[in-house]
Protein backbone atom coordinates (compact mmCIF):
# COMPACT_ATOMS: atom_id res chain seq x y z
CA UNK A 1 0.00 0.00 0.00
CA UNK A 2 1.71 3.17 -1.24
CA UNK A 3 0.27 6.60 -0.59
CA UNK A 4 1.18 9.72 -2.48
CA UNK A 5 0.94 12.53 0.05
CA UNK A 6 1.98 15.87 -1.42
CA UNK A 7 5.69 15.57 -2.27
CA UNK A 8 5.99 12.37 -0.22
CA UNK A 9 5.59 8.65 -0.94
CA UNK A 10 4.39 6.90 2.20
CA UNK A 11 4.29 3.14 2.90
CA UNK A 12 3.28 1.26 6.02
CA UNK A 13 6.07 -1.03 7.28
CA UNK A 14 6.09 -3.57 10.11
CA UNK A 15 8.47 -4.99 12.67
CA UNK A 16 6.09 -7.85 13.52
CA UNK A 17 3.60 -8.26 16.34
CA UNK A 18 3.86 -8.36 20.10
CA UNK A 19 1.45 -8.50 23.02
CA UNK A 20 0.74 -6.40 26.10
CA UNK A 21 -1.64 -6.82 28.99
CA UNK A 22 -5.15 -5.95 27.75
CA UNK A 23 -6.16 -4.18 30.97
CA UNK A 24 -3.07 -1.95 30.83
CA UNK A 25 -3.80 -1.07 27.20
CA UNK A 26 -7.32 0.11 28.03
CA UNK A 27 -6.90 2.01 31.32
CA UNK A 28 -10.33 2.65 32.83
CA UNK A 29 -12.31 0.67 30.24
CA UNK A 30 -13.90 -2.42 31.89
CA UNK A 31 -12.67 -5.76 30.60
CA UNK A 32 -16.23 -6.69 29.65
CA UNK A 33 -15.98 -4.08 26.90
CA UNK A 34 -12.38 -4.30 25.68
CA UNK A 35 -12.28 -8.10 25.51
CA UNK A 36 -14.90 -7.94 22.77
CA UNK A 37 -12.71 -5.61 20.70
CA UNK A 38 -9.40 -7.33 21.40
CA UNK A 39 -9.80 -10.90 22.67
CA UNK A 40 -7.01 -11.62 25.19
CA UNK A 41 -4.88 -14.79 25.16
CA UNK A 42 -4.63 -17.14 28.16
CA UNK A 43 -2.06 -14.78 29.70
CA UNK A 44 -4.45 -11.78 29.42
CA UNK A 45 -2.45 -10.19 26.62
CA UNK A 46 -3.77 -8.63 23.42
CA UNK A 47 -2.15 -8.61 19.99
CA UNK A 48 -0.51 -5.36 18.89
CA UNK A 49 1.15 -4.33 15.66
CA UNK A 50 4.27 -2.23 15.07
CA UNK A 51 3.15 -0.39 11.96
CA UNK A 52 5.69 2.34 11.35
CA UNK A 53 6.04 4.37 8.16
CA UNK A 54 8.56 4.53 5.34
CA UNK A 55 8.47 8.09 3.98
CA UNK A 56 10.41 8.96 0.86
CA UNK A 57 10.89 12.53 -0.32
CA UNK A 58 13.36 14.58 -2.33
CA UNK A 59 16.79 13.50 -1.06
CA UNK A 60 15.69 11.55 2.03
CA UNK A 61 14.46 8.14 3.14
CA UNK A 62 12.77 8.35 6.51
CA UNK A 63 11.52 5.66 8.89
CA UNK A 64 8.98 6.77 11.49
CA UNK A 65 9.28 4.38 14.50
CA UNK A 66 12.14 1.92 14.00
CA UNK A 67 10.32 -0.93 15.76
CA UNK A 68 10.69 -3.08 18.83
CA UNK A 69 13.89 -4.14 20.59
CA UNK A 70 14.99 -7.61 19.56
CA UNK A 71 16.39 -8.43 22.97
CA UNK A 72 13.37 -7.76 25.21
CA UNK A 73 11.75 -10.72 26.98
CA UNK A 74 10.33 -12.31 23.85
CA UNK A 75 8.22 -14.79 25.78
CA UNK A 76 6.64 -12.17 28.06
CA UNK A 77 5.86 -9.83 25.16
CA UNK A 78 5.23 -12.57 22.55
CA UNK A 79 7.48 -10.75 20.05
CA UNK A 80 7.10 -12.37 16.62
CA UNK A 81 9.44 -10.31 14.41
CA UNK A 82 7.43 -11.62 11.44
CA UNK A 83 8.33 -9.74 9.41
CA UNK A 84 11.35 -7.88 10.71
CA UNK A 85 11.50 -4.21 9.80
CA UNK A 86 14.49 -4.96 7.56
CA UNK A 87 12.39 -7.52 5.63
CA UNK A 88 9.50 -5.13 5.43
CA UNK A 89 11.73 -2.31 4.08
CA UNK A 90 13.37 -4.71 1.61
CA UNK A 91 9.90 -5.25 0.13
CA UNK A 92 10.07 -1.57 -0.93
CA UNK A 93 13.65 -1.86 -2.19
CA UNK A 94 15.11 -0.08 0.86
CA UNK A 95 18.24 -1.40 2.64
CA UNK A 96 19.13 -0.29 6.20
CA UNK A 97 22.07 1.78 4.82
CA UNK A 98 19.67 3.74 2.59
CA UNK A 99 17.75 5.18 5.52
CA UNK A 100 18.82 8.80 6.10
CA UNK A 101 16.48 9.71 8.95
CA UNK A 102 14.61 8.02 11.77
CA UNK A 103 11.88 9.74 13.79
CA UNK A 104 10.85 8.50 17.23
CA UNK A 105 7.45 9.65 18.52
CA UNK A 106 8.88 8.66 21.89
CA UNK A 107 11.59 6.38 23.20
CA UNK A 108 9.72 3.40 24.71
CA UNK A 109 11.21 0.04 23.73
CA UNK A 110 8.35 -0.92 21.40
CA UNK A 111 8.91 2.25 19.31
CA UNK A 112 12.60 3.10 19.57
CA UNK A 113 14.13 -0.34 19.91
CA UNK A 114 15.24 -0.81 16.34
CA UNK A 115 17.08 2.46 15.73
CA UNK A 116 20.54 0.93 15.72
CA UNK A 117 19.72 -0.99 12.56
CA UNK A 118 20.23 2.10 10.40
CA UNK A 119 23.93 2.94 10.36
CA UNK A 120 23.69 6.14 8.29
CA UNK A 121 20.56 7.65 9.78
CA UNK A 122 20.16 10.53 12.16
CA UNK A 123 17.61 9.89 14.90
CA UNK A 124 15.17 12.73 15.49
CA UNK A 125 13.38 13.08 18.80
CA UNK A 126 12.25 15.76 21.23
CA UNK A 127 14.83 17.02 23.68
CA UNK A 128 12.37 16.42 26.53
CA UNK A 129 12.07 12.78 25.47
CA UNK A 130 15.81 12.35 25.32
CA UNK A 131 16.04 13.68 28.88
CA UNK A 132 13.26 11.30 30.00
CA UNK A 133 15.00 8.41 28.29
CA UNK A 134 18.27 9.15 30.07
CA UNK A 135 16.66 9.60 33.52
CA UNK A 136 13.28 7.90 33.36
CA UNK A 137 12.21 8.13 36.99
CA UNK A 138 10.16 5.53 38.79
CA UNK A 139 7.11 5.18 36.54
CA UNK A 140 8.72 4.54 33.16
CA UNK A 141 11.91 2.92 34.28
CA UNK A 142 11.22 -0.37 32.51
CA UNK A 143 9.96 1.16 29.28
CA UNK A 144 13.14 3.10 28.49
CA UNK A 145 16.07 0.82 27.78
CA UNK A 146 19.63 2.16 27.89
CA UNK A 147 20.43 -0.09 24.88
CA UNK A 148 17.88 1.82 22.78
CA UNK A 149 19.55 5.21 23.20
CA UNK A 150 20.65 6.66 19.86
CA UNK A 151 24.40 7.13 19.50
CA UNK A 152 25.79 10.64 20.04
CA UNK A 153 26.62 10.92 16.31
CA UNK A 154 23.08 10.04 15.20
CA UNK A 155 21.18 12.05 17.81
CA UNK A 156 19.22 15.03 16.42
CA UNK A 157 17.14 16.82 19.05
CA UNK A 158 14.23 19.18 18.39
CA UNK A 159 12.18 21.29 20.80
CA UNK A 160 8.46 21.80 20.26
CA UNK A 161 7.28 22.21 16.66
CA UNK A 162 9.87 21.49 13.98
CA UNK A 163 10.07 20.58 10.29
CA UNK A 164 13.26 18.51 10.10
CA UNK A 165 12.50 17.42 6.52
CA UNK A 166 10.36 19.17 3.87
CA UNK A 167 6.71 18.33 4.50
CA UNK A 168 7.45 16.42 7.74
CA UNK A 169 6.26 18.41 10.75
CA UNK A 170 6.75 17.33 14.36
CA UNK A 171 4.53 18.55 17.17
CA UNK A 172 5.24 18.01 20.83
CA UNK A 173 2.17 16.60 22.63
CA UNK A 174 3.49 15.11 25.88
CA UNK A 175 0.82 13.05 27.67
CA UNK A 176 1.96 9.49 27.01
CA UNK A 177 5.54 10.46 27.89
CA UNK A 178 7.08 13.87 28.69
CA UNK A 179 8.44 14.35 25.17
CA UNK A 180 5.92 12.42 23.06
CA UNK A 181 5.45 13.95 19.59
CA UNK A 182 3.19 13.31 16.61
CA UNK A 183 4.11 13.61 12.94
CA UNK A 184 2.07 15.57 10.39
CA UNK A 185 2.89 14.86 6.73
CA UNK A 186 2.26 17.67 4.23
CA UNK A 187 -0.70 18.83 6.33
CA UNK A 188 -2.54 15.80 4.85
CA UNK A 189 -1.73 12.84 7.12
CA UNK A 190 -1.11 12.23 10.80
CA UNK A 191 0.97 9.55 12.50
CA UNK A 192 -0.45 9.35 16.02
CA UNK A 193 2.32 7.52 17.90
CA UNK A 194 0.86 6.37 21.22
CA UNK A 195 -1.67 9.19 21.48
CA UNK A 196 -4.08 6.84 19.66
CA UNK A 197 -2.51 3.37 19.58
CA UNK A 198 -5.45 1.48 18.01
CA UNK A 199 -8.85 2.27 16.50
CA UNK A 200 -10.38 1.38 19.87
CA UNK A 201 -8.63 4.37 21.48
CA UNK A 202 -10.45 6.97 19.34
CA UNK A 203 -12.50 8.42 22.17
CA UNK A 204 -10.47 10.99 24.18
CA UNK A 205 -11.14 9.38 27.60
CA UNK A 206 -9.87 6.00 26.36
CA UNK A 207 -6.28 6.12 27.49
CA UNK A 208 -3.71 3.52 28.46
CA UNK A 209 -2.46 2.77 31.98
CA UNK A 210 0.98 3.50 30.47
CA UNK A 211 0.05 7.16 29.83
CA UNK A 212 1.96 9.39 32.22
CA UNK A 213 -0.57 12.25 32.08
CA UNK A 214 -3.97 10.95 30.87
CA UNK A 215 -5.59 14.41 31.05
CA UNK A 216 -3.03 15.71 28.54
CA UNK A 217 -3.61 12.69 26.27
CA UNK A 218 -7.38 13.36 26.30
CA UNK A 219 -6.96 17.09 25.62
CA UNK A 220 -4.42 16.68 22.82
CA UNK A 221 -6.46 13.88 21.26
CA UNK A 222 -9.65 15.98 21.29
CA UNK A 223 -7.95 18.87 19.50
CA UNK A 224 -6.13 16.64 16.97
CA UNK A 225 -9.35 14.73 16.22
CA UNK A 226 -11.04 18.04 15.43
CA UNK A 227 -8.15 19.17 13.22
CA UNK A 228 -7.94 15.82 11.46
CA UNK A 229 -11.69 15.77 10.73
CA UNK A 230 -11.65 19.38 9.52
CA UNK A 231 -8.65 18.93 7.23
CA UNK A 232 -9.59 15.42 6.03
CA UNK A 233 -6.24 13.94 7.14
CA UNK A 234 -5.31 10.28 6.68
CA UNK A 235 -4.63 8.78 10.11
CA UNK A 236 -1.94 6.13 10.69
CA UNK A 237 -2.07 4.09 13.93
CA UNK A 238 1.10 2.29 15.01
CA UNK A 239 -0.36 -0.52 17.16
CA UNK A 240 -3.46 -1.19 15.06
CA UNK A 241 -3.38 -4.66 13.47
CA UNK A 242 -5.08 -3.47 10.27
CA UNK A 243 -2.55 -1.10 8.65
CA UNK A 244 -5.12 0.71 6.49
CA UNK A 245 -5.08 4.43 7.32
CA UNK A 246 -8.46 5.96 8.08
CA UNK A 247 -10.18 9.31 7.97
CA UNK A 248 -12.09 10.82 10.87
CA UNK A 249 -15.48 12.58 10.88
CA UNK A 250 -17.00 14.83 13.49
CA UNK A 251 -20.50 14.03 14.76
CA UNK A 252 -21.37 16.97 16.97
CA UNK A 253 -18.69 16.97 19.68
CA UNK A 254 -17.84 13.32 19.03
CA UNK A 255 -15.76 11.65 16.37
CA UNK A 256 -15.83 8.45 14.39
CA UNK A 257 -13.86 6.78 11.62
CA UNK A 258 -15.51 7.31 8.25
Ligand SMILES: [Zn+2]
Pocket residue numbers: 108110111194197239
Ligand atom coordinates in the same frame (compact mmCIF):
# COMPACT_ATOMS: atom_id res chain seq x y z
ZN1 LIG B 1 3.59 1.84 22.12
